[in-house]
Amino acid sequence: MAHERGAPLRIEQVEVREPGPGEVRVRIEVCGICASDLHVWRSGEGISFPAVLGHEAAGRIESLGAGVTALSVGQPVVIAWTPHCGHCRACRSGRPHVCAGITTNAQDGSLSLNGEPLGRYMNVSGLSDHVVVGARAVIPVPEAVPLGAACLVGCGVSTGFGAAALTGAARWGESVAVFGCGGVGLSAIQGARVAGAARIVAVDPNRERLELAARLGATDRVCPEDGDPVAEIHALSDGGVDLAVEAVGSGAVARQAFDALAPGGRAIVAGLTGFAEEIRVPVVSLLLDKTLRGSIYGSSDPGRDFPKFFMLCSQGELEIEAIAGPDFPLENVNDAFDALASGQAVRPRVVFGS
Ligand SMILES: [Zn+2]
Numbered sequence: 001m002a003h004e005r006g007a008p009l010r011i012e013q014v015e016v017r018e019p020g021p022g023e024v025r026v027r028i029e030v031c032g033i034c035a036s037d038l039h040v041w042r043s044g045e046g047i048s049f050p051a052v053l054g055h056e057a058a059g060r061i062e063s064l065g066a067g068v069t070a071l072s073v074g075q076p077v078v079i080a081w082t083p084h085c086g087h088c089r090a091c092r093s094g095r096p097h098v099c100a101g102i103t104t105n106a107q108d109g110s111l112s113l114n115g116e117p118l119g120r121y122m123n124v125s126g127l128s129d130h131v132v133v134g135a136r137a138v139i140p141v142p143e144a145v146p147l148g149a150a151c152l153v154g155c156g157v158s159t160g161f162g163a164a165a166l167t168g169a170a171r172w173g174e175s176v177a178v179f180g181c182g183g184v185g186l187s188a189i190q191g192a193r194v195a196g197a198a199r200i201v202a203v204d205p206n207r208e209r210l211e212l213a214a215r216l217g218a219t220d221r222v223c224p225e226d227g228d229p230v231a232e233i234h235a236l237s238d239g240g241v242d243l244a245v246e247a248v249g250s251g252a253v254a255r256q257a258f259d260a261l262a263p264g265g266r267a268i269v270a271g272l273t274g275f276a277e278e279i280r281v282p283v284v285s286l287l288l289d290k291t292l293r294g295s296i297y298g299s300s301d302p303g304r305d306f307p308k309f310f311m312l313c314s315q316g317e318l319e320i321e322a323i324a325g326p327d328f329p330l331e332n333v334n335d336a337f338d339a340l341a342s343g344q345a346v347r348p349r350v351v352f353g354s
Pocket residue numbers: 083084085086087088089090091092096098099100101
């Protein structure tokens with residue numbers, strides 16, 4: 001549990017209530033640590049402490065609330081951080097990735113400490129071994145897909161793959177640049193590959209990450225330490241890319257993504273920046289039919305798209321295990337955060353009961 005900004009997380013006994021109507025209780029088996037967990041823990045932006053972090057979690061259904069008929073006890077599931085309420089304006093128009101119920105700071109009383117409700121980061125709090133969530137936020141996982149891979153579909157994979165393939169609508173034969181080769185960027189590279197992009201340029205200062213990017217589908221690697229990445233991308237792509245994805249969480253890098261575009265290109269910002277960060281672009285450059293667009297959850301609809309991600313995963317088209325790990329037991333959760341912060345791990349996971 002996070003009690004204050006940047007202070008080591010503590011392991012404590014909390015109360016988890018039984019599921020109410022339309023809810024399920026899930027026993028979490030594994031939870032990935034995402035860069036936004038790290039961001040809110042360090043910055044306190046968008047969260048009230050004490051809170052339980054973690055929003056990339058998979059486990060098994062433990063009990064069902066009244067009226068839940070489409071799920072069964074023991075079923076393996078991943079939790080989506082959109083509550084997918086089904087009745088807000090966004091959900092009614094088929095865009096549950098911007099559901100009005102999404103919050104970084106839920107306090108619904110399902111998790112409490114000494115009778116006080118705890119903050120539930122992204123409606124999930126996957127770093128608790130049990131959680132209660134709405135049944136619509138729970139997506140079944142096929143037995144063929146390990147929960148350790150499935151949990152990353154709960155955030156990083158959807159966010160990155162979707163930023164390239166859904167928000168950015170990467171098309172056959174296009175050129176794509178992906179800035180940042182963490183969990184989101186490496187998923188974006190795979191999204192661009194699956195969509196049929198002809199040239200995929202990976203940009204990252206870490207050369208090991210660039211090697212991994214090449215294994216996952218990048219055709220070219222650009223290390224900013226070797227020179228201006230924007231100039232390099234223009235040289236590689238005959239005057240700019242059709243699609244650029246920012247997966248770092250930096251206003252300056254978002255500007256680089258925009259500058260890397262050819263006329264008519266789309267820049268998609270998928271990384272989480274500090275809340276005060278801004279981006280400025282020359283208005284005249286927009287006249288070249290360029291798009292600068294944000295993306296949340298890769299524009300994915302969990303009910304529709306997560307099964308597709310699982311299918312791609314079981315077919316070997318989407319490699320999740322390559323970007324995951326190492327794994328930590330819960331008592332070493334602070335080491336998992338350190339591994340992400342230092343760049344040693346792309347996507348550390350906390351495995352419960354290990
Ligand atoms: Zn909704």
